[in-house]
Amino acid sequence: MAFDVARVRAAYPALAEGFVHFDGAGGTQTAAPVVDAVTAAMRAAGGNRSTAFVPGRRALDQVAGARAAVADLLGADPSGVVLGPSATALTYTLARTLGAHWRSGDEVVVSRLDHDANVRPWVQAAEAAGATVRWAEFDPVTGELPAGQYADLVGDRTRLVAVTAGSNAIGTAPDVSAIAKTAHAVGATVFVDGVHSVPHGPTDLAGLGADFLVTSAYKWSGPHLAAMVADPARWAALRPAKLLPSADTVPDRFEYGTPSFPLLAGVTAAVDHLAGLDPTATGDRRTRVRAGLAAAQAHEEAVFDRLLAGLADRSFVTVYGSPARRCPTVSFRVAGLAPAQTAAALGEAGLCLSSGDYYAYEYFRTMGLRDSGGAVRASVYHYNTVDEVDRLLGELDRLAASGGRMTR
Template structure:
């Protein structure tokens, strides 16, 4: 059946303000069921986790429900889901923990296509251990991350390969399963950044070949929390720094402090919301998630094609990269107008986009664009419409025309 965009949009109260939100990569608007779940949890008596009283049991249930929901989203198991405040924080925890097992001469492979949250924690952990960092390079023209290069980058001393499943800068979808296969052939672990990929299609931890997979709920209609999934047996072998009296069980020992129980209620509600994107889908929540996200992916791909065709027709617009597979995210520059000024002009017209490097530090350094402001990013989410894409193209044409008159 057709993707019911009117029904989908009705679930997002913020959309009634009239802004065009084209920066899902920076964070999506929050779905109404998520807002209601968080509010309801905050109205309810909650205590620190304990089986000894009702408020404490409620908190235990909220944590368990969030783990189960994320597990369904990622194709993981609940006991393998570590919850935390952000993807950056979780990746740092993992990097510091794994880094204690590395020795001089060991190697870590990172990618210049990645968000810095899947680069710097590994670089710093390697430096602390005296390990060597090796870099996977992307094609500057296409933005592709060739999987074949990993054959040369990975060797018997490789301990970890970190790679994105979707570039937050230009949308590139690397062949992560092929990269993981190369890494696993020498016994290396693979940490996959799924922050930008998970919102845009069905995800399966095992199919990706990920030993660790991280995602952020605020990129898929939820609150500002994150999760990292792995096989529980993988977590069991790791010993993070922790407070002495805190739980030593998995996955609890990787989570610091008391979690935000109301926000965890929002995580579960966000997953349930995604499971309802396809109103006709049936079966388990995992089945409905796969159906709903597949429907959203097909819808977003149509909008992406419309956007790319429109940008190609605008004079003075340069789109960065042309990967064969991409999340619905595009970075571009407008001749004669800085990215920040372009963003500001579009913002004045009610269009919300990002400019700069969006923490894709190595990408923009390699492209030699950081010193001149990076680029402007348009990132589509399933609540966007063809009319909004057309409005962006119209306003961008207006900005370009004004820049042309000033230059003349």
């Protein structure tokens, strides 16, 4: 069955405003069922978690529901789902917890392709422990992150390998399972940043070889919350700093403070929405989520192919990276214009694209682009269309023809 993008777009109220959103890598628009679930939870009587009264039991159900939904999205155990305000916050919590056991001479491997949220927490934890940081390098031409280099980077003292499953800057999808196999051969822990990859296709924790995987719900049609998943036994072996009276069970002891129960209801609704992207899919929610994201992935790839071909046809556009496996995200520059100028001009025409380094600090620093403004990023999501790509390409043509002047 062909992907019904008109049906899918109808589920996003914000699209009625008429803007073209090629900024999904920075955050997608919110699906209507998510808005409805959050609103309903906020309208209903609420309370903190308790078995003593109905509103308290609702809160318990909202937490349990979100854990189960994220587990279905990622192929995880609900008891191993830790919820939090952002991927960055959760990664820092884990980095501080793991880093407390590192010693001088231990090693941590990070990559220059990653979002800084999967770099700096580990670098800082290593520095605090006196451990050594080793760097995996990307190919500056293709943007690939060769998995073979990890054989030289990891060793008996490697404690952790952190790697992205999808670059938020140029889309590169490294061979995470191969990297994980190399890391596990020496007993190292593998941490995978799935923030940019999870929205764009089926994800399986075990298939990736990830010991820990983090994702952000607002990158897949949900609210501003994040989740980190692992085998519950891995969480059980860790003792984070926490308040004495707060829960000491797993996964609760890794979650600080009272969560936003309405937003957790929105997380569940977002996963249910993804499970409905392929209306022909049957079976349990995990099966339907995988089918829905597979259908969305095929649609995104077709739209993205049109975008890449159009950018390549324009001599005034420089595209960065050409990885063979990638999420539908590309960074580029328009000749004679700073990235911020390009983004602003496109914004005046109703097209939403990011500019700068998007926290991919090491990538843009290595490429020598960060100090001059980074690049412009276009990221395709399943509600984008070929017509929107053509509109973007047409606006780029007008921008080039006008010498960079805003004509609207």
